[in-house]
Amino acid sequence: MREEEKHMDKHEYFSSYNRQLHLLGKIMLCVSFAAMIAFSFVAGAIYDVAPDLGGFLSGLLQVGIIYYPVALVEFLVYAPMLGVGGSYLAFLTGNLTNLKIPCAMNAREIAGAKTGTPENEIISTISVATSAIITTAILSVGVMLMTPLQPLLSSEVLKPAFENVVPALFGAFGLKYYLKSPKIALAPFVVMTLLCIFVPAVQSNTSIAIIPAGLMCIGIGVLLDKMGKLGDI
Amino acid sequence: MNYLSQVNASSLYLMVGCIIGFVLLMCLFFLVRSYKAGIAIGMDKKILQKTIRNSAVFTILPSVGILVGVIALSGALGAPLSWMRLSVVGALQYELNVADIAAKAIGLSGLNVSEMSVGAFTTVSLVMTVGILGGGICCIFFLGRYLRKLGGKKKSADTPAADTPAADTPAAAPKKGSNIGNIAMVAMFIGLCTAYISSYIGAFANDASNFLPLLTAAVAALVMFIFTLLSKKPRFKWVENFDVALSMLIAMAAAVIAGGAI
Known part of the structure; x- marks a missing residue:
């Protein structure tokens, strides 16, 4: 009975914590978006110019047609991975696929938290918040020191390193997760590799390629689980 | 001005x-x-x-x-x-x-x-x-409803109270009773890695001069494999806290060396 009460308390506490994050998250996103949009107008007002409405609409149409569907897919896929707090923060601070998602997955794994649990949500929020703070700090210091840093960071010698941060990230993570569940990874890996070789347009549209690759992996994972052949992952 | x-x-x-x-x-x-x-x-x-x-x-x-x-x-x-x-x-x-x-x-x-x-x-x-x-915008309007809907579907499979391991529990310690949410999340992440890695292979296959992303990913994977083996030994367990960062660093150094060699 006492254990049950403790369990209820924990869930009540967590629900109220989540309600607070929802409210704050929405306010935070609205304020930040309004401020970012205002930036363009205020910057123009300083020099007596304004954004060109026709150019804006034409540009937005071209950008939106690609990026709004991608954003919707990212939301549907990543929000369950990140939970409430992690989602608000990650969609506010950006760099999802190349930083926030791998960072949250890594933290979740190290902490041993399980999807859909309060622990997982807390770990993911802490991880995304820490990551965003560090990125902001590095970018801020980098911008302040841009003049002395520019020759170093733009040097031809170091260029291959900075151009290949994302391959390094997914090489390391790919191995880690392929070892974790080779049965899920094998067929999608072969199919996607063949697709990238024979349909070169897929290579440059990774944001879109994630959808078939992810769906294949989820389908195989669920199927193997139902057949009892997946084991623990 | x-x-x-x-x-x-x-x-x-x-x-x-x-x-x-x-x-x-x-x-x-x-x-x-x-x-x-x-x-x-x-x-x-x-x-x-x-x-x-x-x-x-x-x-x-x-x-x-x-x-x-x-x-x-x-x-x-x-x-x-x-x-x-x-x-x-x-x-x-x-x-x-x-x-x-x-x-x-x-x-x-x-x-x-x-x-x-x-x-x-x-x-x-x-x-x-x-x-x-x-x-x-999706977060502002749909996050609460979307997560509640997903939560409702897998509620029966989750057992939140017993999920926090001790501080020294191995990172990838297998747990009994995987749920669909857990499988979907790991599978989706495998899909994400696959989309990127296959794009590097495809780029290399179509033009061999695009070898650096594939080489960097391969070195990172190799170093990660070594770290994974090492971290199974109690003496080197600490490695698992830094394995991704160290693998990336070594792979990026390899990219500099390979980039300099051509």
Whole structure:
């Protein structure tokens, strides 16, 4: 009975914590978006110019047609991975696929938290918040020191390193997760590799390629689980 | 006053500084609030601290990569906007591409600093900002409902009370009773890695001069494999806290060596 009460308390506490994050998250996103949009107008007002409405609409149409569907897919896929707090923060601070998602997955794994649990949500929020703070700090210091840093960071010698941060990230993570569940990874890996070789347009549209690759992996994972052949992952 | 001086004016730095300061404050609030919530529901302090430490270490290298993106963007759009774009909602892969589309939409030949004016800058920055808000807008309107709906579907499979392991529990310790949510999340992440890795193989197969991304990914995978084996020995268990960051660092060093050799 006492254990049950403790369990209820924990869930009540967590629900109220989540309600607070929802409210704050929405306010935070609205304020930040309004401020970012205002930036363009205020910057123009300083020099007596304004954004060109026709150019804006034409540009937005071209950008939106690609990026709004991608954003919707990212939301549907990543929000369950990140939970409430992690989602608000990650969609506010950006760099999802190349930083926030791998960072949250890594933290979740190290902490041993399980999807859909309060622990997982807390770990993911802490991880995304820490990551965003560090990125902001590095970018801020980098911008302040841009003049002395520019020759170093733009040097031809170091260029291959900075151009290949994302391959390094997914090489390391790919191995880690392929070892974790080779049965899920094998067929999608072969199919996607063949697709990238024979349909070169897929290579440059990774944001879109994630959808078939992810769906294949989820389908195989669920199927193997139902057949009892997946084991623990 | 020329274009670059105008878009690097201190007033723009001040505006961007305020926006980023607000975002930073929110991140700190979420961090402290979640840490306290973790303690309140009985999570181990050591795990929470380990998460902070690990996430911080993990973030350093990708952030330096993002900083290089800020520098690349600042050549045509000035430092303040580039700083804001990659600190708030931005994405490294998105910004240059969208800035180029926006510049063409207003009649320029592309994101070319010699053709830019402050008027063009305000339009390009507005397209870049509004164009990337999709994910955030979804969060504002649908996050609560969407997560509740998903939570409802898998509620029966989850057992939240018993999930926090001891501080020294192995990271990948297998657990009994995987649920669909867990499988879907791991599978989706495998799909994400697959999409990227297969794109490097495809790029190399179509043009052998594109070998660096594949080589870098392969070295990172090899080093990660060695670390995975090492971390199974009690003496080297600490490696698992830094395995991704170290694998990336070594792979990026390999890219420098290979890049220098050609």
